[in-house]
Amino acid sequence: MPTQHSTEKEASQEQGIVVPLELEGLRILKQEVQADGRIRVEVMGTNERAACPHCGAVCVKEHDVRQRIKRDVPLRGHRVELVLHKRRFWCIHCHKAFTESDSACGRRKRTTLRLREEIGQQACSRPLMHVASHYQVGPRFVQACLETVASTQLAKRGLSLEESGPLPTPRFLGIDEFARRKGHRYDTLLCDLEARQVLEVSAGRKKDEVASVLERLSNCDGVEAVSMDMSTTFREAVQLCLPRARIVADHFHVIQHVNKAVNKVIGRWAKKEEGKHALEGQRHLFLRNQEDLSAEDEQSRATLAAAFPEIGTAWQLKEALRTWYAEASAETAAAGLDRWIAAVKGQGPKELRQALSAFRNWRQEILAFFDFLPTRLSNGFVEGKNNRTKALMRQGFGYSNRRHLRLRILLEVA
Known part of the structure; x- marks a missing residue:
C-alpha cells in the first residue's frame, strides 16, 4: 500500500x-x-x-x-x-x-484488475455466493470474474468456455459418467489420462450425446486407447467416432463386477438360518482385498470360509482374478483368463457363473488392458474426478447452472 x-x-x-x-x-x-x-x-x-x-x-x-x-x-x-x-x-x-x-x-x-483476478481465482474452488458475500459484491459480478479467469486458463490447455470448439487429442482417453441428479440427469466426463486433465464435460450419456463430443477431437486417429467401464453406450460411441482406438475395460470395474457377485453369494447365505447371525457384519472380510485384511480379520475370514465353503470358493475366485491382473502379460493373459473362466464354470457359485456373461461380451476389451503394460491403463483418474465433482456439488448445494458446474470441473487441479 x-x-x-x-x-x-x-x-x-x-x-x-x-x-x-x-x-x-x-x-x-x-x-x-x-x-x-x-x-x-x-x-x-x-x-x-x-x-x-x-x-x-x-x-x-x-x-x-x-x-x-x-x-x-x-x-x-x-x-x-x-x-x-x-x-x-x-x-x-x-x-x-x-x-x-x-x-x-x-x-x-x-x-482493479487484480481484485477481479482474485475474485475469479476464489470462485474456482468456492461457491459463488460464498465469494460474493466475502467480497461484498453481487454473484453476477463473481460469475463474470470466474469466466474471465477460466477463459485465460482454459485457453492455455486448448479449451474454451463454450461447448463447441475443437478439443486437443490425447493418446489415452478416459470416459465415465456422473449423476447431476441421480436417476434423472447425467453428464459424461472425458479426461486426458496421460496429462491427467479433464477435457470436457458432455451433457448426457446417450450414444449420440457422447459421439457429438468425441467428434470435436482435433485428430480422432491420434487416440490410441479409450478406458471405460463396461458400458455398451460408451463402446458404441467410441467405435463410431474413434474406429482406430483400442477400447480398454477398466480393470477396477471388472473386479468390482465380480465382487458384486461375491456379495450376492454372501447375501444368499445370510438369509438362511445358519448364516443369519454368523455372517452379520462380516461381509467386508470377503469383499476387501486380501492384503488389506489384518491378521485377526484373515483368521476370521478363514473360519467363516470353512463354515461356508461356497462363500470361501467365491472369495478364492475373486482373489484369483486379482492375481491374474497383477501377474499376467500380453502373451499369457488370454490363457490365464480362460483358466479362470473354466474354474468359475467348474466350481463357482451360480452368482459368479452368471457374471461370466460380461467376460464373454467384453473379452477383447478386458484383454486389451495387457497390451498397454506397463502403463496399466485405467479409469482411476476419471473416478477421482467424479468423486471430486460430487464434493463440489455438495459444497454448492447442487448446481442448477450447468455452465458454472462445467467450468468448476474443468478448472479443478488434478
Whole structure:
C-alpha cells in the first residue's frame, strides 16, 4: 500500500506498517483510514504526458482532473478504495480533449484488475455466493470474474468456455459418467489420462450425446486407447467416432463386477438360518482385498470360509482374478483368463457363473488392458474426478447452472 502517510499517527511505526501499492503507473497522493474501517487511498498516474488517441501526438497539457472511486483488493480484512485522480489532456494539434488510460483497472471498470483476478481465482474452488458475500459484491459480478479467469486458463490447455470448439487429442482417453441428479440427469466426463486433465464435460450419456463430443477431437486417429467401464453406450460411441482406438475395460470395474457377485453369494447365505447371525457384519472380510485384511480379520475370514465353503470358493475366485491382473502379460493373459473362466464354470457359485456373461461380451476389451503394460491403463483418474465433482456439488448445494458446474470441473487441479 502507500509509501507515505497523511498524519503523524499513521506515520508512526507503532501504529501501522508500510505496504507497497504495487500498481504500476500510479503514485500515492494521500491515504487515510475511514471511521468505518475503509482504507481510502488517493492516487494519480505517474506519466506526465500521453499520446493523443485521435492523431497520435504526444501531449503534456492538462485539460482537467476528475476523481473516480475504484475498489482494490482488501488489506487485512479492510476494504480498500482507490480515489483515482484521472487527468484529461488537451491535444494542441487536433484540438481535442482525451482521458489518460487506466492500466490498473481498465476502461470503464470500477474495480482493479487484480481484485477481479482474485475474485475469479476464489470462485474456482468456492461457491459463488460464498465469494460474493466475502467480497461484498453481487454473484453476477463473481460469475463474470470466474469466466474471465477460466477463459485465460482454459485457453492455455486448448479449451474454451463454450461447448463447441475443437478439443486437443490425447493418446489415452478416459470416459465415465456422473449423476447431476441421480436417476434423472447425467453428464459424461472425458479426461486426458496421460496429462491427467479433464477435457470436457458432455451433457448426457446417450450414444449420440457422447459421439457429438468425441467428434470435436482435433485428430480422432491420434487416440490410441479409450478406458471405460463396461458400458455398451460408451463402446458404441467410441467405435463410431474413434474406429482406430483400442477400447480398454477398466480393470477396477471388472473386479468390482465380480465382487458384486461375491456379495450376492454372501447375501444368499445370510438369509438362511445358519448364516443369519454368523455372517452379520462380516461381509467386508470377503469383499476387501486380501492384503488389506489384518491378521485377526484373515483368521476370521478363514473360519467363516470353512463354515461356508461356497462363500470361501467365491472369495478364492475373486482373489484369483486379482492375481491374474497383477501377474499376467500380453502373451499369457488370454490363457490365464480362460483358466479362470473354466474354474468359475467348474466350481463357482451360480452368482459368479452368471457374471461370466460380461467376460464373454467384453473379452477383447478386458484383454486389451495387457497390451498397454506397463502403463496399466485405467479409469482411476476419471473416478477421482467424479468423486471430486460430487464434493463440489455438495459444497454448492447442487448446481442448477450447468455452465458454472462445467467450468468448476474443468478448472479443478488434478
